Amino acid sequence: MLIDEISEELRAIVGENWVITDPRAIDPYLFDKTEPYIRPQPIKEVIVVKPGSIDEISKVMKLAFASSIPVFPRGGGTGLTGGAIPTRSGIVLSLERLNRVNIDKNNMIAEVEAGATLRKLIEEAEKNDLYFPPHPGDEGAQIGGLIACNAGGSRALRHGTMRNSVLGLQIVLPNGRLVTIGGKALKNNMGTNFSHLFIGSEGSLGIIVKAYVKLYPKPRFSATLLFPFSSPNDAIEAAMELLWNGYVPLSLELVDATSMRKTADYLGLPWKYGTGEVYLMILLAEPNQEMLYAEIEGISSILSRRTSGEPILTERREEQDEILKIRSEIYSAYEKNLFEGLDVSLPLGEIRNFLEMLNRIGEKYGVKFPIVAHLGDGTFHPDILLDSKEKDVLVKVREEIYESAISLGGSITGEHGIGYTRRVYAEKYLDEGLKELMRNIKKAIDEKGIMNPDKFIP
Ligand SMILES: Cc1cc2nc3c(=O)[nH]c(=O)nc-3n(C[C@H](O)[C@H](O)[C@H](O)COP(=O)(O)OP(=O)(O)OC[C@H]3O[C@@H](n4cnc5c(N)ncnc54)[C@H](O)[C@@H]3O)c2cc1C
Structure with a gap:
């Protein structure tokens, strides 16, 4: 196998202990939190690599690029659309060792390495009487993963999604080159601000290795x-x-x-x-x-x-x-009986109409949805419960919910993203011109198509 041939070179870059080839140790890196009924079958012929510095990440990417080996960036593994699941033989690149958080109190900013968890960032900010508002439900998510998915959560109403918190980014491109965009300043019009191209790109364009994020004084x-x-x-x-x-x-x-x-x-x-x-x-x-x-x-x-x-x-x-x-914890309470947790988003004025449509879908298929919504920003989480229904029926339920959201001017996902599980729907619902742009940009930045293949790009 090609990846076996590069394992020695990988060890030379990151050290003996940080290249994992034992199948039992690899197993936890093959899944994320995507429900078992909808997630892709992971490919087990992968090597897990855990670099300890940006320089090591750059060298790993240069090696992968030279050998055209697929790379699957992995954060906290809390994603719900299969984005971090390896679907081809290649490298699972885990950011977990890159977890330093430096609070710059004077500038009300945190300089965070991509592998730091949300929990760690919250704790470090609080020690300095500061606070990081975005709060998607699982604090085990990493900053890199949150940025890669442009995560939201309930506080997006006042503070926006991750996109609104990021001032600067460092990214290692597929060819190993390190790029810095923005920095600590709140306003910065020097050069094209490509950070928004990478925020929400779900690992398809490069490895996010560091970010400068905005902090706020802790509300008393x-x-x-x-x-x-x-x-x-x-x-x-x-x-x-x-x-x-x-x-x-x-x-x-x-x-x-x-x-x-x-x-x-x-x-x-x-x-x-x-x-x-x-x-x-x-x-x-x-x-x-x-x-x-x-x-x-x-x-x-x-x-x-x-x-x-x-x-x-x-x-x-x-x-x-x-x-x-x-x-x-509502998600966890339903988890055992969950086919799929959705995250459709609606224009605010259409929420009532959406709820009516949801009721009609429920009656048609004999299913009930928990009502859980970040109402203030129009994101609904109609969990599709198993409730002894056939898979075909549950898929129809999902598709009718998507159709309803789109018909009202909304989106099939306001938070969890496209990943693997929604790619077919991104193909169906995204504007043709946008799809072409996404593919062209992917080709321009990732010419060999090694970054998280089979995900995000329709
Ligand atoms: C209980 C629960 C509640 C949740 N609540 C919310 C919520 O309220 N709002 C919300 O938006 N999400 C929510 N999520 C989903 C999930 O937490 C987010 O999508 C989060 O952003 C994933 O981060 P992660 O570090 O776990 O990423 P992973 O799952 O490891 O990866 C997700 C994607 O990001 C890519 N990626 C990871 N790290 C990097 C990196 N450094 N560079 C480039 N690409 C990278 C991966 O390749 C993958 O495509 C919830 C999940 C759970 C389990």
């Missing part, structure tokens, strides 16, 4: 509000009124009561947060108490006109953490 005062409603439509109308009145909370989530209670149960926690069919869950974070209270008052006066019961309002840290934990 926070509150979590749970408003119960008797129907999703009431909750959506109330949320839209909030947005129309100019309120931009840290996050504005829609969750059904069944999912919250089920997850509390799964975590062994009592549910002590009231009754209702669905909840608007609102997170607030402000630099002073006056601002926080003014926000709570304004929001409550708008929402209380439509709620179905007493809202829960808590400023106690432990209670806020508990509610957030329950919300964050």
Whole structure:
């Protein structure tokens, strides 16, 4: 095998211990968090390489380029579309050893190596009284992976997706060349800003090795509000009124009561947060108490006109953490019975129409969807549960949900990306001109097609 022939050269670059060829040690690198029913079959004839520096990554890429060997960049392996799963014989390039975080407090910036986990970045920022707002659900994700997927999460409403947090990037191109784009300055018009080409490119154009990301002073005062409603439509109308009145909370989530209670149960926690069919869950974070209270008052006066019961309002840290934990673990609570977790995104004004379409799809196929949405930014997570249905039926359900989102001017993915599992739908729904551009840019940067083949590019 070609990769066996280069294993000695790889060892010479990264050191004996960091080239993995034992099948048992390779196994954890063959999967990500994509549901077993939809993920690709991994190719086991791979070598896992764990470089310890940017220079080593550059040398590994030069070697792979010279031998035309496919390279599969791997971050925290929390992806949900099979993006990090090797689909050809080649190198799985794990960034895990490149995990340094340097907090530049003075400039309110973190200089982060790609393999640092989100958890580590959050902890290091907090030690300096700073905070990194983007928070996709799994803190084991790495900064490189988050940037490669342009990850979102519930706080995207106020702070945007990863794209909005990245000021500078260092990338190793497929031929091994290191490129630096941007840096620490908030504004930078010197040269073409190609960073947005790489952000969200899912490992198809190069290896992200380092990033400069924006940090913010840690908000000193926070509150979590749970408003119960008797129907999703009431909750959506109330949320839209909030947005129309100019309120931009840290996050504005829609969750059904069944999912919250089920997850509390799964975590062994009592549910002590009231009754209702669905909840608007609102997170607030402000630099002073006056601002926080003014926000709570304004929001409550708008929402209380439509709620179905007493809202829960808590400023106690432990209670806020508990509610957030329950919300964050909904995915895990359903995981065993999950065919596929979707992440369609909608224009805000179409959310109600989407929900109606979702109900019709549910009735047609006899399935029920948990209602879980980052409502404030229009991202819906209609989890397709197994519920003893045939795979063909579940695929039809997925396709009708995609069709609905597209017909309303939305997208089949607002967060998890295309990866392997959505490539066929990217082919179907992407604009012809855009597909051509994507292929041409891929060819220009990755002329031998070695970067994460079979993924992302339609
Ligand atoms: C419980 C749970 C909750 C989640 N919640 C959210 C959410 O709210 N919002 C959201 O957006 N996502 C969410 N995700 C999905 C996932 O966490 C994100 O897609 C994340 O960005 C993946 O990062 P990772 O480091 O795990 O990447 P991996 O899974 O390792 O890789 C993902 C892709 O990025 C590429 N890649 C990884 N590192 C690099 C690098 N350094 N350079 C170039 N390419 C690279 C890989 O090749 C692959 O294509 C969730 C996942 C789970 C399991």
